[in-house]
Amino acid sequence: MAPFLLPFVVFVLWPIIAAILSSFQRVGYISRTWVGLANYAAVLTDNISLQAFWNTGVLVVWVVPLETILSLAIAVVVVRLSRRWQSYFRVAFYVPVVASSVILSLIWLWLLNPVYGLFDQFLGIFGVAHVDWLGQVNTALYAVMFVLLSTSLGIPIIVFIAGLNAVPREVLEAAKIDGATWPNELRYVSLPLMRPVIGFILVVTTIGTSQVFAVVELLTKGGPASSTETVVYQIWERAFALNDLGFASALSVLLLLITLVAAVVQVRTLGRVRYD
Amino acid sequence: MTRFRSGRAAVAILSSIVFVLSILYLFPLYWMVVGSFTTVAGTLKVPPDFFPNPVVLGNYGSLLNDSGIVTWFKNSVVVGCLSTILAVGTSASAGYALGMMRFPGSNVIFGGVLLTMLVPSAVTVIPLFLVMHALGWVDSYQGIIAPGIAYAFGVFLVRQFTHTLPTEIFDSARVDGAGEVRLFWSIVVPLLRPALAAVGIFAFFSSWNDFLWQLVVINSDSLKTLPVGLASLVFSSGATNNTLIPLAEVMAGATIAFVPMLIAFLLLQRQFLDGVSAGAVNGI
Incomplete structure (x- = not known):
């Protein structure tokens, strides 16, 4: 136990507690002073931070359902196929996850370029004129969202395929004998059994999406005009560019609270995630 | 898989759509490789060539000469290997202890471990940085590696796996006079191998692909890892989203970072994909 517990306490548990403590303090590298709720007051009256929470919320509200529904739809089709095709699809959709969001962001920086980016030229075929997706206030957040979706379907698809394959054969046979069609089988048999798995994926994707950083740092740096500013990007800017560690800690604690509440709500509504 | 009569035609159509989606999904990575073998002028060409014409190696050459990619690669390997060894060690011992x-x-x-898995890692970046500052570990290998040592997901995975082990073996080994340490090394570790393989793979990949923490903790050029180095390649050009970015070189660098992981993934895909679903799917 000890080789785990010591680093666990120092590098995992303590930082969580320290984040909460620092959010009530003015934090320097040497000294700390208690300032009560001043950091929170500062966060909640700061326009950029509020914008960051709003943007992160918009991302979660769009990306989490889209990601879940898309990957569930793909998984539902893939489990009907032969073993060989199943493993092709599992690999194909997981490869971008292996590549990491840093590498994919770099590629999208090129693909989304308004002059020679392939994405723009593709849309040009349909008569859409050059659009600077990442450079305009009203499109940048949607471009970020698109890039996120293009990198993150892998894990939910793998999990859903495994979940659907774990539905007992006898249950499916019984449904078939009772004359169930494929949509009926999905609606009344497979998907109800998948509720805990869907709940798990909702929680995981919510936590993942609310933590967006690499895509923003590499594609937009929060701009233009804060339109892609996210909470984690703000934490990074406040703490390490502006040196306001207390303010950034308050942001962190608010992010933690919101994600935990979202996780609890999702798990409660969709059934418990079972751990053993 | 049970087949439903009404499903056949629908499955054929839908699976074609999913197939097209999968190709689109992989396309950016293909485009990265194409870009890495294209001349700088070629990456700016409208309309573009879908296969590099001519195929050039110049981007790799200038990348090796002008940037620190060799150092970045070396650092990523060192950090990745050390994090993996440490994470596997702590996960094996703690997961076994908690499970058996x-x-x-x-x-x-165990409750604490599960809870910390729900805490976004961005939340602890600042206090972690202060801990490293207090230890004098900012901008050092120890600083990059330390947060990954106590790998909650690994502990969770190993603990779940221990429930599939036959307890009789442990009892008979104890009866035969094996001490707990001996028991752990000669019986538990070999039995845990599938779970430890998954933990190791995930630990290595999360270290190889980590961005936020490495960006925070690394200052000097000599410690930069691949993600941090590649990002600096973009930003050192002083611009985002315009023609000043050395695209062809960036694509070559991204390809160098990606290919070893792709090979590892294709070789170890079973452990990988089973590991991903292990935590989520049980008890249905």
């Missing part, structure tokens, strides 16, 4: 032994506080510890 009953001791006071074991449930509390």
Whole structure:
């Protein structure tokens, strides 16, 4: 136990507690002073931070359902196929996850370029004129969202395929004998059994999406005009560019609270995630 | 898989759509490789060539000469290997202890481990940085590696896996006079191998692909890892989203970072994909 517990306490548990403590303090590298709720007051009256929470919320509200529904739809089709095709699809959709969001962001920086980016030229075929997706206030957040979706379907698809394959054969046979069609089988048999798995994926994707950083740092740096500013990007800017560690800690604690509440709500509504 | 009569035609159509989606999904990575073998002028060409014409190696050459990619690669390998060894070690011992032994506080510890898995890692970046500052570990290998040592997901995975092990073996080994340490090394570790392989793969990949923490903790050029180095390649050009970015070189660098992981993934895909679904799917 000890080789785990010591680093666990120092590098995992303590930082969580320290984040909460620092959010009530003015934090320097040497000294700390208690300032009560001043950091929170500062966060909640700061326009950029509020914008960051709003943007992160918009991302979660769009990306989490889209990601879940898309990957569930793909998984539902893939489990009907032969073993060989199943493993092709599992690999194909997981490869971008292996590549990491840093590498994919770099590629999208090129693909989304308004002059020679392939994405723009593709849309040009349909008569859409050059659009600077990442450079305009009203499109940048949607471009970020698109890039996120293009990198993150892998894990939910793998999990859903495994979940659907774990539905007992006898249950499916019984449904078939009772004359169930494929949509009926999905609606009344497979998907109800998948509720805990869907709940798990909702929680995981919510936590993942609310933590967006690499895509923003590499594609937009929060701009233009804060339109892609996210909470984690703000934490990074406040703490390490502006040196306001207390303010950034308050942001962190608010992010933690919101994600935990979202996780609890999702798990409660969709059934418990079972751990053993 | 049971087949439903009404499903056949629908499955054929839908699976074609999914197939097209999968190709689109992989396309950016293909485009990265194409870009890495294209001349700088070629990456700016409208309309573009879908296969590099001519195929050039110049981007790789200038990348090797002008940037620190060799150092970045070396650092990523060193950090990745050390994090993996440490994470596998702590996950094996803690996961086994939590799964097979009953001791006071074991449930509390496991609950704590599960809870920390729900905490976004961005939340602890600042206090972690202050801890490293206090230890004098900012901008050092120890600083990059330390947060990954106590790998909660690994502990969770190993603990779940211990429930599939036959307890009789342990009892008979104890009867034969094996001490707990001996038991752990010669019986538990070999039995845990599938779970430890998954933990190791994930630990290595999360270290190889980590961005936020490495960006925070690394200052000097000589410690930069691949993600941090590649990002600096973009930003050192002083611009985002315009023609000043050395695209062809960036694509070559991204390809160098990606290919070893792709090979590892294709070789180890079973352990990988089973590991991903292990935590989520049980008890249906």
